[in-house]
Amino acid sequence: MGRIVFFCSEAFRALRRSAAPSVAAIVTIVVTTLLLGVLVPVLRASESKASEVRDQIGLEVFLYRDATKAETDALQKELNGIPHVTEARFCSPECAKKQLAGELEGDLAGSISELNSNPLPPSFDLALDDPDNLESVRAALLPPNSSGKPTPISRAIDPPIGQDRENATKIREVTGAVKIVLLVIAALLLVASLLLVANTIRLSIYARRREVEVMRLVGATNWFIRWPFMIEGVVVGLAGAAIAVGILLLGKVTIVDPLADDFALVDNLSTMGFVPLVAMLVAAAVCVSALGSGITLRRFLRV
Amino acid sequence: MPPLLTRRSSRARRRQADDHRRSAPRPRRAPRPTGQPPIVEVRDATVVYPGGHVAIERLTTSIGRGEFAFVVGPTGCGKSTLIKLLIREIEPAAGTIWIAGKDINAMPHDRTPYLRRRIGTVFQDFKLLPNRTVYDNVAYALQVIGEPRSQIRRKAPEILRLVGLQAKIHSYPDELSGGEQQRVAIARAFVNHPPLLLADEPTGNLDPETSIGIMQLLYRINRTGTTVLVVTHDRDMVDKMRRRVIALEEGRLVRDEDASGYHDESTKEFAARMRAEMGVGPEGGTNGHSDFEH
Secondary structure (H helix, E strand, O other), X not given: XXXXXXXXXXXXXXXXXXXXXXXXXHHHHHHHHHHHHHHHHHHHHXXXXXXXXXXXXXXXXXXXXXXXXXXXXXXXXXXXXXXXXXXXXXXXXXXXHHHHHHHOOOHHHXXXXXXXXXXXXXXXXXXXXXXXXXXHHHHHHOOEOOOOOEOOOOOOEOOOOOOOHHHHHXXXXXXXXHHHHHHXXXXXXXXXXXXXXXXXXXXXXXXOHXXXXXXXXXXXXXXXXXXXXXXXXXXXXXXXXXXXXXXXXXXHHHHHHHHHHHOHHHHHOOOOOHHHHHHHHHHHHHHHXXXXXXXXXXXXXXX | OOOOOOHHHHHHHHHXXXXXXXXXOOOOOOOOOOOOOOOEEEEEEEEEOOOOOEEEEEEEEEEOOOOEEEEEOOOOOOHHHHHHHHOOOOOOOEEEEEEOOEEOOOXXXXXXXXXXXXXXXXXXXXXXXXXXXXXXXXXXXXXXOOOOHHHHHHHHHHHHHHOOOHHHOOOOHHHOOHHHHHHHHHHHXXXXXXXXXXXXXXXXOOOHHHHHHHHHHHHHHHHOOOEEEEEEOOHHHHHHHOOEEEEEEOOEEEEEEOOOOOOOOOHXXXXXXXXXXXXXXXXXXXOOOHHHHO
């Protein structure tokens, strides 16, 4: 017990006595925590948006209007058997009409109801496990016949299939690139902030290496020397994280929340809750700071 | 010293040391002498720094309990390396070092701090903790060994009175003169009453008068039964001390002679004789910094 008090008082003495390096370490942690606190939700939101767009890519198979019920049932079974197809949903002409009515806006919206007959064909909407498998599913639907010409697997299918595949490919490529770029940015940021914090801590300990040398000379064990530095690291990490979280909270209340009220867009993005975000940031700041101190000391503690 | 060797190089050095030991034909551990073992015993010690410089070569010597001995020699002769060897800051490439009968290089590394608590060390640059007061510097050595607060409150002022610094107990090291700082360092080294006190050029930064004061303090410590080993290049001072002198040159022992006849003089007689022989003006009293600083 007396030891713990002693270690804590040593840590606070060091913080008081070397105020400049301590403040530098705290400021570094505030800046990097803030950076992560803003960018992690933004990156997560962009990532989820990109995934959403990708997931909408599917394949529509149009049928002849005179396809019989038996033919469509048989075809549905066959479609479900194709690898990478997660769902084959039948859409009757009525369903297609309703869908179209839902997509149209303004003047055109009413025009659907003015139609005398329904010109839309029935279709199957195929959902895929991954948009990258679009081509292989398309190939499975159109196997080449004996003369090498692609032929639909069922008489009911009205070729061609997947006419808009150029668009699909573009979306696939763009969202894929966006995901990779976001991942790279996140990784770079994480590495940069870790290095920045580690370097600041290194500097503040390096400034006191003579002190560590003297402690070793009078017979202090490694943990006796290390504990005050670790406690100091925890205090610095906590202080930095607390300030950063305060600023983040201020930003959330004054900027993000009013925006979320006005625009559904900001609110709708599937990002992360404030509490888990704060918990993650505080834990990261404290761990990096305390472990940084402990590990940096190692090189001065060799006996 | 080899400043902040990287982890790898220190491991490589250890490996090198191991290889050296393995290839040595002689038995690894010589039979321990019977009876009370000498406080320091060095046998065939060789130190090779990374880069191949041989700092100490096959050095064999021993220092008995209660002795006051000097190690002399020109710069680079291996004097400071010997001190580092004795507190296990470096490992010998070959040979064995016993402190109070224990082979210090055979004990596990996490025991090294406990070895250092039994050896007081004093350096030319004092090595005080700059952000602590005189009292806290001395108290730190007691805190390290887990001494209770009540004991620290009793022992620290007592030892500071012994070195004549009771008036400067709350000063910081940079507010003290060189001689005073060295007294703090000696107080810190001696507060645990270690059986062995090593001093590496303790008077190297001090003027002759202050140096005599420091030597007198070391002599007083020696009279309490502590073995004192002083490393210095000040041949002149050593000659006048009339104590055992171990001379090194290029890492080898070149002379080891004991001047007897002066071992029983009192601290006062010692100081008076030193002043006379070194041509420093006579001064009364032997206690308190005022004798030396003004």
